[in-house]
Amino acid sequence: MKSLVEFIENYRPDFSKEIVPADEIDIALLERKAGSLPGAYRHFLETMGASMGGLELAEASLSIEGTLDVYNAKTWLQHGRYIPVAGDNGPSGFDWFLDRSTPYGSDDCLVVRMPLSKNYPADASSPQYVGLEEFLYCEAFKELRLPQLPFRRKFSSPDDAAVTARYRSDVVTALAEEKGFKRIPPAEHCALYERGDAALLLYRHPTQPTFSFILGCEDSAELEQLAQEFETRTGLKSVVTR
Numbered sequence: 001m002k003s004l005v006e007f008i009e010n011y012r013p014d015f016s017k018e019i020v021p022a023d024e025i026d027i028a029l030l031e032r033k034a035g036s037l038p039g040a041y042r043h044f045l046e047t048m049g050a051s052m053g054g055l056e057l058a059e060a061s062l063s064i065e066g067t068l069d070v071y072n073a074k075t076w077l078q079h080g081r082y083i084p085v086a087g088d089n090g091p092s093g094f095d096w097f098l099d100r101s102t103p104y105g106s107d108d109c110l111v112v113r114m115p116l117s118k119n120y121p122a123d124a125s126s127p128q129y130v131g132l133e134e135f136l137y138c139e140a141f142k143e144l145r146l147p148q149l150p151f152r153r154k155f156s157s158p159d160d161a162a163v164t165a166r167y168r169s170d171v172v173t174a175l176a177e178e179k180g181f182k183r184i185p186p187a188e189h190c191a192l193y194e195r196g197d198a199a200l201l202l203y204r205h206p207t208q209p210t211f212s213f214i215l216g217c218e219d220s221a222e223l224e225q226l227a228q229e230f231e232t233r234t235g236l237k238s239v240v241t242r
Contacts, residue, residue, distance in 0.1 A: 001047035003186070004136055008055070011144035018053020021046050022064040030064060033071040035079045038098060039107030040132045057139035059090035070095075076118050082125070084116070085132065096135075097125065104131040110206060111135045130189045130206045137184075141192050141201050142214070149199060149216030151223040153238035155230060156212040167235060169204055169211040175233050176200050179226065198222065214241060 008015045022045040049064040070084045086096035094113040102110035108131030114120055129135040157164040173191055181193035181200055193200040202213040217223035227238050
C-alpha cells in the first residue's frame, strides 16, 4: 500500500501524515470473526485501517472500527463468503464487501455491493471492481484528480450487455495513448491515464462487457476536440459531468 499512499500524495500532499494504521490487536480480532483476510485488505488495514485522514472514497467509510461493529451486530456474517469492508455513507444503503468466492490477482478478490440483510440472496450481490486495490486507485483518482480539471465529459456504453458487445474499451485505451496519455499502474482491468493538462479514468465492469470513462481537461477547447475524437472512434456520445 506504500505505492497507493505515494499515488494519493500526488493530489493530496502529506497524505501519509494524515493516515493511521489499524492496531494489530484489532486486525487479529477481525480475523477471528472473518477468517483469514485477503492480503490486499490486510495491507490496507496495516497502512490506513484506523483512519484515512478525512479522505472519503465512494461515499463510504473503510475504517476497521466500522467493520468490527458490523461483525458484532451481524453475527451471521462471521466466517462467511463476504467480508464487509466499507459502510455506505450515501443514499443507496448498499455497503461494500469482498467476495472470497472470486479471487483476483495474487491476493485480492472481487468487490461487491449489497445491503446488510441476513435474507438478501448471496448471489444477488452487485459486482463493482475486480479487487480492492483497483477500487482504491480508481476511487481515489475520481475523488482527487478529476475534480482538479474543470471541464469533464463522461462516456458510457449501453447497459444491455448484448448491445454493449458492439463497443470496445480497448479503443479507448488505444486512443488515450495516441493522444499522449500515460497509463498509471497498477490498475489492469480498469485504467487510469494522466497527461498533465488532462486525465482519463476508464471503468470496466468486473463481470460484464459494459464500461464507461470520464475525460477531464484544463482547457475547454481541448476537451471539445478530444471528446469529438473519442466519440468518433468509440461510437459513444458524451455528456457533461461534474
